[in-house]
Amino acid sequence: MIPFFDPTFILLIPAIILAMIAQGRVQAAYSKYSRYSSRYGITGAELASRLLRDQRIGDVRIEMVSGHMTDHYDPRQKVLRLSRDIYHGTSLAALGIAAHEVGHAVQHNEGYAMLSLRNMIFPLASIGSQAALPLLFLGLILGSQSLASIGIFVFMFAVAFQVITLPVEYNASSRALAMLADGAYVTVEEEKPIKKVLNAAALTYVAATAMAVMQLLRLLMISGFLGRRDD
Template identity: 60%
Template sequence: MFPFGWYYYDPTWIIVLPALILAFYAQAKVSTTFERYLRVPARIGLTGAEVAREILRANGIYDVTVEMTRGRLTDYYDPRSKVLRLSPEVYGGRSLAALGVAAHECGHAIQHNVGYAPLNLRNTIVPLAGIGSQMAFPLFFIGLLLSSDFLATMGILFFSAAVLFQFVTLPVEYNASSRAVAALESAGFISYDEVEPVKRVLNAAALTYVAATLMAILQLLRLLALFGIYNRDDR
């Protein structure tokens, strides 16, 4: 069984420390980078919403609508309703940051339209990953408290689904950013010297997904370490 002190101190938290540090850095990086290029107007003079609609049309996508949503950096593409939702600063913004983010979300719509395999896989495992992230820790720790290897193992397996989701998300996000830059360049929405600033915005955003993936991996390793220590102390 667990040593008495374990109810008050978990030594395995150190495993996730690198991911926590990266997560804080990534969040600060995306905020500062977005804020910086939010002040830099794009030469084309169009809003994020206007550029998004033009990119969609250029790719033969006519069944996706562009709407404004509340919040900051809350931009996303909803494949179920085929709606591209942009935050106010992106929807009506004329900055390089606004154009980059809007084009990135168009990248997801393009992926959906062409049947990009990693996106299809991610959309398929979303329900399983959602259940896994909610059920994993309760099952795991209830299993340890009840000395049930079955429940603890189920918790680990459930969390593995969430880890898989994060793995699949990485190529989806990077591919959407690549499509975004290509779409902006080919249509002439950004000039040569504006490409690098747009890439900085998108790379900063992508770093948050890298941090999330690392966190998921290290959390899984932490669960495995706890399970191993539990079994060792229970003998």
């Protein structure tokens, strides 16, 4: 019988709670510090441009992208995309997020090993996150342990992606804070609020990793790899 409502779902509850806490913290931090303008009045786009120049990176474009908190660095096209509020914003939250994305560009430029590894497994992780459950359930329907095993195997790439993402994100935030301080783009008093914004954002990646790991454990239990359940 296919366990659509399986008691192993309880394994996900702590991760779900952590995800809710993380989302609440990042929203609260962003909302609070988006109301605090930086003393020097520089925008997120201007800051990103100056930081890239400071790091002698001249082949990364800066673009504005639609949406809220959709900021990211695209290593394939070497484009740093900032949402409107970050692109035009002069708040401490805007500067922290813009600097964080520049941190990813610096990682890419330097060949940071963990970022390279994450980019390498991304296609497999994307496939794994979408195909794992269908393969697992199809294997259970057909009574094929091999098919279920394939589903779990491909999901491991999604888990690995989340695990690797943690040091990548924390390293980008560390680089961001260092660049802001080294370039004197913010005051000493402004560094602490920016760090709070970045730490709150990092917690969302911790939650995502916890969710992926617990989901893997759940799939292993469902498939029988960690002991079969009585139907």
